[in-house]
Amino acid sequence: MKISDLIAPERIDAHTQAGGKKRALEILSELLAKDAQALNRGQVFSSMISRERLGSTAIGSGVAIPHGRIEGLNYSIGAFIRLDEPVDFDATDGGPVDMLFALLVPTHCAEEHLNALAALAQLFSQAEFCDRLRQADNAETVYELLIQADKDQTQASA
Numbered sequence: 001m002k003i004s005d006l007i008a009p010e011r012i013d014a015h016t017q018a019g020g021k022k023r024a025l026e027i028l029s030e031l032l033a034k035d036a037q038a039l040n041r042g043q044v045f046s047s048m049i050s051r052e053r054l055g056s057t058a059i060g061s062g063v064a065i066p067h068g069r070i071e072g073l074n075y076s077i078g079a080f081i082r083l084d085e086p087v088d089f090d091a092t093d094g095g096p097v098d099m100l101f102a103l104l105v106p107t108h109c110a111e112e113h114l115n116a117l118a119a120l121a122q123l124f125s126q127a128e129f130c131d132r133l134r135q136a137d138n139a140e141t142v143y144e145l146l147i148q149a150d151k152d153q154t155q156a157s158a
Contacts, residue, residue, distance in 0.1 A: 003123070003150040006078035006103065006116065010034075012139040012146075016081040021089050021097075024081065025049060025066055028102040031079040039077075043070065044104060058091030063124040065117060067103040076105040076116060080142060082133065099124070099133060123149055 011031045018024040029045035047068030051057065058064040079102045086096030101120055105112055124130060129149055136142045 003078070003119070004147050006076055007080060007143065007146055009139055009143045011077075011079040012142050013081045014136055014139045014142050016083050017085070018081075018083050018087055019085075020087050021052070022049070024083065024087055024089075024097075024100055025052070025102075027081055028066065028079050028100060031081070032077055032102060032104060039070065039073065039104070044068070047104065048102065056090035056092070058089040058093075058097050059121055059124060060091055060093040060095065061125070061127065061130060062086060062095060062098045063130065064089050064091070064097045064100045065103060065120050065124070066100060067105070067117060069107045069109075070104050071107050073104060073106045076103065076109065076112060078103050080146065082136075082142065099130065119153065123153065 013031065016027055018027060025048050026045055029041045029048065032044050033039045033041040047070055048066045051068050052066060057066045081100050083098045086098040089097035091097060103116055103120065105116065132145055133142060136145060
């Protein structure tokens with residue numbers, strides 16, 4: 001799964017005030033639900049918070065990839081926020097999180113879900129890429145960085 005298939009500029013916020021983990025997930029839920037006909041904010045939030053209760057989706061170095069499965073969803077969808085002030089996300093490295101890429105997939109797409117999570121984790125484990133995202137001034141620049149990274153990953157694996 002390519003990141004360009006998941007993300008759109010209207011589901012990116014480069015300057016977000018959250019105050020905490022729960023509020024960050026609420027903001028992501030709003031971004032995801034506003035652009036998808038089959039989703040509502042409560043359903044999205046419930047899916048992501050249920051997954052968080054199983055263990056933090058923070059992967060370290062200030063990044064989290066909250067995710068969930070949604071019954072009735074026909075395609076995978078993503079959203080990205082960068083927080084102006086990092087929040088505690090119960091990360092295994094003990095550090096706060098300032099970048100979150102949320103992923104929702106249909107309930108029947110287990111393999112697609114795992115592949116997308118692996119690709120996102122690989123991308124966000126690259127310190128230089130994360131630094132560029134943190135320096136981006138706006139959602140459009142973040143989108144361009146995500147799409148370019150997606151192209152670079154595709155070319156590298158070809």
